[in-house]
Amino acid sequence: MTLSNQQLAEIFNDIADRLEIQGELVFKVRAYRTAAENIAALGRPLAELWAEGQLETVSGIGKEIAKKIDELMRTGRLEFYERLKREVPDGVVAMLRVPNVGPKRAKLFWESLGIDNIEALEAAARAGKLRSLPRMGEKAEQSILAGLEALKHRASGRFRLGDVLPFAESLVAELRRVPGVHHAAYAGSLRRGKETIGDVDILVATRDPAPVMQAFLAQPGIAQVLASGETKSSVRLENGLQVDVRAIAPEVWGTALQYFTGSQQHNIRIRELAQRLGYSLNEYALTRQTDGKEERFADEAALYARLGLAYIPPELREDRGEIERAQALGAGHVLMPDLISASDLRGDLQMHTNWSDGTADILTMARAAVALGYEYILITDHTAGLAVAHGLDAARLREQRKAVDEANAQLAREGIAFRVLHGAEVEVRSDGSLDLPGEVLSTLDLVQISVHTALNQPREVITARLLRAMQHPHVHILGHPAGRLINERDGADYDWEAIFRAARERNIALEINADPARLDLSDTLARRAAELGCLFSISTDAHAPTALNNRIYGVLTARRAWLTPAQVINTWPLERLLAWARHAR
Ligand SMILES: [Zn+2]
Incomplete structure (x- = not known):
């Protein structure tokens, strides 16, 4: 049985996780982690050193761990590890993958509520069962829900619509209350109602961006400020979601909202249409190519109309036939006015x-x-x-x-x-x-x-x-x-x-x-x-x-x-x- 360095490192890390959940002494747990790290970083196969009887020359491998490696190499299993696996269920170890869940919490949830997998953890958190445990509370429970979301999102790189929309609605409502704000809206895939969302783009029409940026950066739940400028700020929330807020002048609200709503494919078609009419289109204006004369649009519908199109509801903007239909209907109409609501x-x-x-x-x-x-x-x-x-x-x-x-x-x-x-x-x-x-x-x-x-x-x-x-x-x-x-x-x-x-x-x-x-x-x-x-x-x-x-x-x-x-x-x-x-x- 030849185990690779990687496999051995994983076994020792897993042993450390399980011992930590059991509440084992810190120095013992650390010994397994150190061994795992050193084995993973070793330049040559540990199996060779084992065959030569040289295991203990590797730093971090003492007598105890050398004995365990020997048992693994000879028999392909380790009785000590098998016992640990029986004592601490795999699902409890899996909970350690959730951000904000460490061994102490995994142990607490498992022992006090019998939670032994990630699904059960989520159900308990959603039902408000974690907050009353010792050293927990409502805030800690929220941070675990955020961690669960972050874990799911990590797999796909995208968040579920339902995990994003309520937050965006309340942020937009708050920004609308900032003095001087004419309009505020979320754009992007969120406005198009897509089932998953990459990040959130919020637009605010105002002549006074400073208080908008201030109000945004004062939001709770921000883990990291990625950028903070006069008219644009970006943050990462505790659940990993990136949120951008842009302040723009009210007279370009229509072009900006159209531009940032997308989709990309839809906007490529829209820009082509503009070019055929002799214009270029960006987030600020429609610009005549012959003399650079700019036209601004304070509302989206006027922009679609100017391009000879019926207004297209955001959910349809995917270049799935909506542009042809809007062209056939023509300016001043609405595509699918009877769309369900x-x-x-x-x-x-x-x-x-x-x-x-x-x-x-x-x-x-x-x-x-x-x-x-x-x-x-x-x-x-x-x-x-x-x-x-x-x-x-x-x-x-x-x-x-x-x-x-x-x-x-x-x-x-x-x-x-x-x-x-x-x-x-x-x-x-x-x-x-x-x-x-x-x-x-x-x-x-x-x-x-x-x-x-x-x-x-x-x-x-x-x-x-x-x-x-x-x-x-x-x-x-x-x-x-x-x-x-x-x-x-x-x-x-x-x-x-x-x-x-x-x-x-x-x-x-x-x-x-x-x-x-x-x-x-x-x-x-x-x-x-x-x-x-x-x-x-x-x-x-x-x-x-x-x-x-x-x-x-x-x-x-x-x-x-x-x-x-x-x-x-x-x-x-x-x-x-x-x-x-x-x-x-
Ligand atoms: Zn069902």
Whole structure:
């Protein structure tokens, strides 16, 4: 058994991590780390030195560690290490990769709350369970959430939309309150509603940039100031996100906002158009090439109009056909004036309650939906096949129906015109059969099916599986169709054309799941499905009342897919939705 220096160094580092989590004495832990460092930096294979009996000539390798290397080299394993691995789970060691989680905290979380993996750590932090531990507190809990975000972002180099938008909204609101500010907005991929964001560009129109820069640099959560100038400052936040704020003159607001919103591909086309008209375009002005005469634009729409284009909403600016369409419509129009918006939604068709893995009861979810101005919700708790989520079997589903009826009766007594619909998120088993029999499904108002398991089946297998499930006569909605988690796991490898055609034929709506970790269907898949004539639902998959607010991420994704309210079943009035459900096929 020949172990490379790298492998040996990793083993000794891992030993040090596990010993540290166990609370071993500092000097012992340090001895393993020093050995690891020296082995990794060694110019020749340690195996050779071992064969020559010269291990202890390497600095940092004393008698104890030499014995362990000898055991590893001879047998390929180390009893001491095997025991440590049994004592400290791998998932607890993995938590050390999270910025702001050191061995002491990993030990604390593991011993006091039984947290032994990164997912459980995130769930506990989000549920506010870490703050009450010794030497923690709310701020420390926040720093761990920021660390978890930074870890995910490190893998892809990009942040999820939902991790960025609320921060950007509040920063922009704050900058708008600075005296002298005419406008403030975030631009870039964030304004275009992309599912992931590289960094945040904020524009502020003002003649007095100094107080804007001051207010920006005084924000909490800044880890590092990368640049601070008179009209532009850049910072890195604790979660690793870079934020730039630029101050510009109000009369160039239109050109600047257009320029910094992008996308790059869209702007290349726009500049080409300007050149064909005899102009050059940058973030400040449209400049006539013959005499250098400048035209400024205080608003974006005027710039698009000047170039002979209909106004193009930011979500469509990806050079995916929007420029041709805007040209055909011409100046003074708006491309896709009927693009869906959050106010079009009349209800939410996927949410979980404390009947399965949600936190709130049915009535609490209903009241949160009423507060959003909704007319109906569909309760879609998991079915029993998804054992991890306390899914419902036929008997509990019957019981839940009574609870739904009671919630409706209570709301009616209070004079609230609102309807709680009874559904379920029915498991698609690995062979494509559904988790509940048809006679149970027929008692539900709407049935959603979802694939949660065996997502890595080969394309033909998983496509056939889902197509079989979609043939079931009681299915109305396909939940989070791809099953992806942004920055964490790719979705299943379906033959999407076949799935979309089946959805169209079977009159099954495709969900755009608004959970910012999912955004599933994605913008491009949803657009293709729309071209094939499919219907959609935009739902939050909320597991708590506040999560109903995530609808905005689903709406942004739907806008990027060029969807109109007519294509989205939860913009329909209740009667129409129920009629569709009854006569879907
Ligand atoms: Zn689900």
